[in-house]
Amino acid sequence: MIRSLSLKNYGKFPDRRFEFDQITVFCGPNEAGKTTIFDALRQALCSIDGRRDRKKSSMLHERYGEDRSAEIETDGERPGLISIDEFDGFFAIRGGDVRYDISDDAGWMQKVKSRLFSGGIDHARLIKILNDLAGDNLTLRHNREIKELEEELRVLTERLNKDKNERRDILGREQALHDLKKEIDLRREELSKAQIKSEELKMRCAAQDEARQRRRLEEASLLIAEAEKMEKEIEESVDFADEQSLVEFDCCKEDEDRLAGQVARMEGQREELLEKAEKIDAEKRDACRQAAEARQVVGTAGRILGDMALFMERSSRPEGIRRDMGLLIAGATMIILGATLAVALPGMMSKGVAAVACAALGVACFVFSRKDKRTFRSNGEADDVARFRDDWINSVPGAAPVVETMGGLQEFILGRKIEAQKAAGLPAAIEEREREDRARIKDLETEIRRARESCIKAKEKKESWLVRHKVKSRDDFVRQAAVRRQLIEQRKSNAEKTGRLCVEMQVSGIRQLQFEVRRRLADFDQRDVARAPMPEPDVRKLRHDAGAAEDHVKTIQSAINQLQLKHEGDRKLMIGSLGGIPGRILDDERRMAGINRELERRRLDKRAAALAATLFGGVEENAGKALKDLGRTMAVELEIALGHGRKVEIGRLAEKDVRVEDASGKERKLDLLSGGTRDCFVLAARIALAKKAGWENGVLVFDEPFHSLDDDRRRGVLTMLARCRSETHWQMVFFTKDQELAGAIKAAFSGIGVKLNPLDPTARG
Amino acid sequence: MPVFIHCADLHLSAANTPGRIYGLAVLDEVMSLARDENASAVLFCGDLFDSFGDIENAGLRKEFRDRIATLPENCNVIFIAGNHEAHGGNGRSIKDYDLGRDVRVVEQSREHPFQLVVIEGVEVLCIPHQVSCDGYGDWAVPSRQTPVRIALAHGLVAGMDIYTGPAEDEGEKAGVLDPDLFNRFEIAYAALGHIHGRKEQKTGGTCLCYPGSARVFRKGETGQHGVCVLRIDNGVKHEFRPLKSAGEFRIHDLALQLDGGCDDLEGISGKWRPEDWICLRLSGVVDDENRVGELERRIREKYECGSLVRRLDVDRSEVQPLAGISSHPLAKEFLAEWKRRHDMEHGADEELWMRARQIGLKELVGLIQQSGGCG
The missing domain is CATH 1.10.287 (Helix Hairpins)
Known part of the structure; x- marks a missing residue:
């Protein structure tokens, strides 16, 4: 509780101390210093921020100067420092605040609400701003x-x-x-x-x-x-250059060869002749033997033939004339020839001679071709033939004639006879030949001897040539000459x-x-x-x-x-390949990432704005509830202030919803009631607001708040204040120029300490 | 079975001592992992250094060499240049500098856009960063001769829905790689670098993998940071290994009360580690901006100066001061309603709830300001 307030250089109080009690009344006329004390008390109770309370602070400076001080002394707990706005808004009830002006279009209650819960800010407007930020209204910057x-x-x-x-x-x-x-x-x-x-x-x-x-x-x-x-x-x-010398050798050789050949040939001939002679000798011996046999055969054949001829002579008869066909033909030929020559030959002489000759010859042939033809006839020819044949066989060894006729046998035997005759003559012929051969052999041997000698000479000549030419043979020479020739080639x-x-x-x-x-x-x-x-x-x-x-x-x-x-x-078609594309992609991606972040931030802001709007909505809701409570409180306070059991009903804390029973008991709206009643309502509302605001160890200051109230109202209000005091234990300070009010206050609060401070406008200090 | 360590975007820098120490600590852990795994190769896929100037710094190079020297002798080290190392001053190249025991450096070259090496029977196609790879169709890459071929590349692969953030990387823009390049050259696993967030995708027969930066390099790189361990048998099996020393970038949205207070910091800071980079985004409408400053000071004093985190950023751009707001009934009621409903949701869609809170207060503040302020 405040016990005192000390002022130094504060307006008309250079150094003054005022005592306080639970209820303190400053009473004095105008210019007594009530406002100064009020300002000093406010200064002492409030934290004045140079920036926040610039206006009020500069007003204090202007009014009272820099060098001033206002200190309070307390016992027990000091009232908590509040801002001037709070003090002025809730705990300092001044005369002007109490006046209820029904012509105020803004609405007194709305201002109260705004002051109490919104600090002067239009709550709905704030929520609208936030909802707009959260919404999609394109007109908003966000x-x-x-x-x-x-x-x-x-x-x-x-x-x-x-x-x-x-x-x-x-x-x-x-x-x-x-x-x-x-x-x-x-x-x-x-x-x-x-x-x-x-x-x-x-x-x-x-x-x-x-x-x-x-x-x-x-x-x-x-x-x-x-x-x-x-x-x-x-x-x-x-040495082998002269090939012509070969001719000499060849001649020698040729001679030698020829002679050697002769010798050889002659020797060969001689050998043949010798062989022949031997053969002839042997042949002669055979021939002699055969000749002997032949002579025998000839004899036999002759005998037999003779016998046969005789026999046949005896047995044959003449049977015509036969012609020699050969002679006939010859004769015909000669005649034809004569005729031809007679035609062909030139000259009559020649023709005639040729014709005559040929004709003569032809005739001669014709004549001599005639021969008697005798034919052998026998009654037993076969036996005759056999007889003669047997004779022959028995006489002549050899093959038996195979004949059946006498003619045939004659022919056979004749043939054998001729052969035998020839055979008989052979030895002589052979001897003739032998003699010839022997002569020839002798000649040959002579020639051979000569040829040999010549050959030897030729050979010697050849040998001499070989020696002379230093070769072993002609071939050697030829070969060497050939070699030389070849060499030359x-x-x-x-x-x-x-x-x-x-x-x-x-x-x-x-x-x-x-x-x-x-x-x-x-x-x-x-x-x-x-x-x-x-x-x-x-x-x-x-x-x-x-x-x-x-x-x-x-x-x-x-x-x-x-x-x-x-x-x-293909490469040219690619126009530089990837080139700057990766760079562009990267830049775009980074820009997109930046934009996405920015969007995220903006969207977050939108959501945050919506959340903030929701929170303010919650605040409004709370405020609504608080206002409802306030309304109830205000109704109670007003009922107390009005007294006489008059009822006050506040539905919604808006002027139009405040209903009060008038003196006649009829319920009427506030704006239809008397000014005093309305002022009471305001006081009650202020008290309710102060309670709502709450101030620990607080002080309620009243500066001429009751001047519009009559005694009855005043009493009602003081009763209300007393009740408030007993609830809150707040100190109450009254400033008034009304002495009666001071007395009424003292009476209303007689149960507790009341300090009266009269103020003299003429006093200093 | 060969084991390779796939590491990218370490961004070692000589400037800024805390950052340098941090980067080298991560490198230490990579080397330790390579030793523990008995790795056949450590593959640095670009941006190993933050700039060419860092390569030229002798002190930093020595630090690097000393760490590389701790690897076993049979462990190969391949380093392909990234876009941060692309420019050499005065015509010099990375190879002009000694980076230690047989570190194979592969830099961009017009004549040789790639190099092919074989490590323990595995073909490694090294593609350093280059402005344009769109001529890859003409590259004379021989047919694969080994059972497995992997590729190292530094750049952006198109088609992987990569979002690198609203701001492009400073310096030289990374080259674009078409995923067809890897299919064409029979790559089983593409060890990629440049993107600091972990991402992988299969295309054709190739697994494209960004392990992400091995350390937290810039704001916004949330998630674990580490390397990939490749085990190569008939194919390639890869496993992401977070690096403890890399820490994480953690971003928290803290809603301030109307009086500038904040009461849920203790709950979230329990997960913070000394290697972490923390960003606190304060939001809300407050009576007194100075109180927010005081809050920030207290937070820094506790966490940053107390080395509970490696780095702490406080973003107050979403904090709107409005005197009297803490006593504004609607604001109070709104926040009370918000808390009541938010607690009922048990933390679902936290982002939506935080944004609703911000928008609600923002619109309320707008109206309050239109009406001439509180009171």
């Missing part, structure tokens, strides 16, 4: 910005999707290009291997060429050596070859050629070039393989070129 951000996000999303699609396409093409590149790389690998293989084959071919070249050089070297050797041999074989051939080699190696002369060949061979030796080339079929195959490998390389290279062209072409 929502407009959200829409703009959403639109920007949409555009960005479209652009991003476009870039991503473009990227995907490019990567797709890139992938195709990459695959193409990989293929190119694979083909390059293949090309490299093919080139290696081709090079290897070329090297092998080159090696073979070198080997062949080496072989050729070696052959050339051999050729040169051979040429040298050949020259030497040719030089050494000069070879030399010629070699010369051609070496000539070509000289041209090939661009040297002149075989010495230089030899030098060059040796040099090159030395080079090949140094490089270890193979001596023996592969067989030609293998070389051909190798060249074929090398050619095929080179073709393969060209094919692959061509394929690579085509692939590269395609790669370049």
Whole structure:
């Protein structure tokens, strides 16, 4: 409780102390200092913020100056510091506050509500602002910005999707290009291997060429050596240069051969003749023997034939004339010939002679062709034949004649006779031949001897020729001459070859050629070039393989070129590949992330605004409840203030809903009641508000609040204040110029301490 | 089985001693991890140093060399240049400076946009930062010869929904990498650097992984910071390892009461560690701004000066002073209603509730100011 208030340099009080009690009354006329004390008390009870209470603070400064102080002394708990606004709003009830002006369109109750619960702020307006922030009203900055951000996000999303699609396409093409590149790389690998293989084959071919070249050089070297050797041999074989001398040898040889041949032939002949002689001798012996037999046969045959002829003579009869057909034909021929000649020959003489001659001959033939024909007839020819045949068989050994007629037998025996006659004459013929052969042999031996001698001479001549020509034989000479010839031919051939080699190696002369060949061979030796080339079929195959490998390389290279062209072409179509797309995507994504965050923040703000609106709605609801309670409290306080059991009903805390029983007991609206009653209502409301505001160890200050009230009202109000005092235990300070009110206050609060402070307007200090 | 350590964006700097000590402490932990794991390689994927000037600082280089020297002999170190190291002064390059035992430095080069090395049977395709990689289609990267090939790269990979914040990184802009680059060159794992937040994504057969910066570099980099440990067998298995010495960036929104008070700091500061960078965003409407200043002073005294955190930032930009607000009935009722309903929700969607509080008070303040202030 406040015990005292000390003022220093406060208006008209340079240094003054006022005592306080539960109820304190300052009473004095105008200019007595009531307002000064009120301001000082307010200053002492309230926390004055230079910024918050700038207006009131500057008013105090202006009115009372800087150098002032107002201190209160208390016992027990000091009233809690409140703001001036709170003090003025709830705990300082001044005369003007109490006046109820029904012409105030703003509504006194609304102001109370606003002051009590909204601190002067239009609660509904605040909630509307927050609901608008939470809503989708495009006219509001908050929502407009959200829409703009959403639109920007949409555009960005479209652009991003476009870039991503473009990227995907490019990567797709890139992938195709990459695959193409990989293929190119694979083909390059293949090309490299093919080139290696081709090079290897070329090297092998080159090696073979070198080997062949080496072989050729070696052959050339051999050729040169051979040429040298050949020259030497040719030089050494000069003896065989003259091939004409062979003629001499050949002649000798020929002679020798001829003579040897003669000798041989003659010896052969002699041998034959000797053999023949032997044969003849043997033949002669046989012939002699056969001749003897033949003579026997001839004799026998002659005998038998004679017998037979005789027999047949005896037995045959003449039977006509027969012609010799041969002579007939000859005769006819001669006649024809004569006729022909007579026609063909020129000249009458010749014709005649030829014709006559031929005709004569023809006739002669015709004449001599006549012969008597005798025919043998026998009654027992068969027996006769058998008889003669047996005779023959018994006389002559050999094959028996197989005949059945005499003629036949005669013919057989005649034939055998002729044969025997011939046989009988053989020895003589043989002897004749033998004599001839013997003579011939003798001649031959002479010729042989001569031929031998000649042959020996020829041989000696030949031997002499061989010795002279230092050969063992003609063949040897011929061979050596041939060799020489061959050597010469070879030399010629070699010369051609070496000539070509000289041209090939661009040297002149075989010495230089030899030098060059040796040099090159030395080079090949140094490089270890193979001596023996592969067989030609293998070389051909190798060249074929090398050619095929080179073709393969060209094919692959061509394929690579085509692939590269395609790669370049496709690449150009890609217009710079991904380029700045990833950067754009990243920028867009980041911008989108930023926008999304901003949107999130804005949407959060919207939700937060909605929540804040809800909270303020809750506050309003609470305020509504509080106002309801306040209304009840106000109704109670007003009933007390009005007294006389008058009822007050407050439905809703709005002026129009306050109903009060008038003096006649009729319920009337507040604005239809008297001014005093309305002022009472305001006082009651203020008391209710102060209770609602609450102030621990608080102080209620009344500054001429009852001037509009009559005594009855005053009593009612004081009763209300007393009740309030007993409920809240607040100190109450009254400022009035009405002495009677001061007395009434003292009387109303007689049960507790009341301090009366009279104020003299003329007093200082 | 080879083990690699994938580390990025360490941003070692010679300036600012606390920051330098912090960065080197993180490096120490990376080296310790490499030793413990018997790593075959430590891969620094760009921005190892904060600038080229830091590379030129002899003292910092020595500190770096000393730490690298603690690695086993068989541990390779590869360092690809990032955008922060892109510019060399006077035509010099990173290779002109001694960074210690066989550190393989891969810098941008027009002739050689990449390098391919083999470490314990694993091909490593090193792609340093470069302004543009859009010519990668023409890079002569040979076909993979080993079972696994990984890539190191520094830049931004398109398609990973990376949000780096409202402000672009200072200095040279990072190059853009198309994810197709990694598919094309048969990369199983792309060890990436430049993005300070951890992020990974699979594309085709490649795992693209940003482990995030190994240390907290700038404000806003919340979450754990660390490195990835790669175990390479037939494929690549990776595991994120947070680094204790890196700490975390923690941001807390604190709603002030109308009188400038704040009563929920004790609850959240329990999780803070001495390596952490804390940002407190104060918001609300207060009677007296000076009280907020006093609050900030007390907080700094307790946490920053007491080394309970590495760094403390207090953002008061959302604090609006309005005299008399603490006695404004509507403000009080609103905050009372807010607390009542907020406590009923048991902390669900805290951000929404904080924002509702701010907006409600902001609109209320606006109306109060329109009506001429409190009272």
